[in-house]
Amino acid sequence: MKSLLLLFILSVGYFEMPNTDEYVCQPCGQECDNQVYSKPGMCHSCGMSLVKKSTIKFKNIDLEEMCKSIKDNPKVVLLDVRSSEEFSGSNNHVPSFGHFKNAININVRELDERINELSKFKDNEIIVYCSHSHRSPQASYLLGTHGFTNVKNMIGGVSTFGTSYNSYCLKKEFVTHTK
Numbered sequence: 021m022k023s024l025l026l027l028f029i030l031s032v033g034y035f036e037m038p039n040t041d042e043y044v045c046q047p048c049g050q051e052c053d054n055q056v057y058s059k060p061g062m063c064h065s066c067g068m069s070l071v072k073k074s075t076i077k078f079k080n081i082d083l084e085e086m087c088k089s090i091k092d093n094p095k096v097v098l099l100d101v102r103s104s105e106e107f108s109g110s111n112n113h114v115p116s117f118g119h120f121k122n123a124i125n126i127n128v129r130e131l132d133e134r135i136n137e138l139s140k141f142k143d144n145e146i147i148v149y150c151s152h153s154h155r156s157p158q159a160s161y162l163l164g165t166h167g168f169t170n171v172k173n174m175i176g177g178v179s180t181f182g183t184s185y186n187s188y189c190l191k192k193e194f195v196t197h198t199k
Contacts, residue, residue: 043070047078047157047173077164078148078157078171083181086147086174087189090120097146098123099138101131101159106151109197117151117178118196128155135166142168149174 045052045063052065061070081089089096100123105111107125109118119125126134128150138146146168150156153175160173181190 042073044073044076046071047076047161049152049154049157053157071161075165076161077169078160078173080157080175081147081172082175083187083189086149086172087187087193089145089147089172090189090193093145095144097138097141097144099146099148099159100125100150101128101148101155102150103127115151115179116197117181118194119178120149120193121195123149128159131159131162135162138163138168143170145170145172147172147174149177151177151179153177153180 041058043057043060045055045066046068047053048063048066048068050066052063052068055063055065056073057070059070062068063070090098098120100107100119102125103111103114104125104127106114106116107119107123109116124138126137146163148156148160148163148171150159153173154177156173156177160171163171178194181194
């Protein structure tokens with residue numbers, strides 16, 4: 021009789037499993053990306069939607085790791101998600117800093133509509149960067165939700181290079197914009 025009652029309770033949905041999902045801010049490159057929530061909603065800091073933590077598929081890397089990837093993997097795809105003016109250095113109102121040679125430039129605001137341009141790279145290592153690492157986490161997350169399997173986000177962005185411009189990698193792979 022007890023087993024029939026338990027079966028009935030389970031079949032009509034009276035017994036609910038506790039929610040064990042963790043939610044985080046849809047990556048925006050700010051400290052709130054590290055805050056963990058127990059239910060969906062909106063981030064209290066930046067206003068982005070909360071997403072299941074398990075949906076974040078990309079890895080954050082620093083400049084040193086990025087340079088190692090460029091050196092070790094000739095098929096690595098560099099994706100610059102800044103505006104075309106920032107990428108080229110033609111915007112006089114926003115610092116450009118420069119860009120990596122052979123990088124693909126797709127503005128993060130256009131990435132969702134242009135994602136098919138990257139489909140041939142779904143299984144390649146893709147390193148996403150921007151100027152301050154606020155747009156690149158958003159783009160990295162978007163790529164992960166579209167089936168890209170090896171996405172890395174360069175933390176800090178190109179604005180943080182400072183004295184790192186002396187590194188061999190940057191001397192060889194980075195085009196500095198000077199004004």
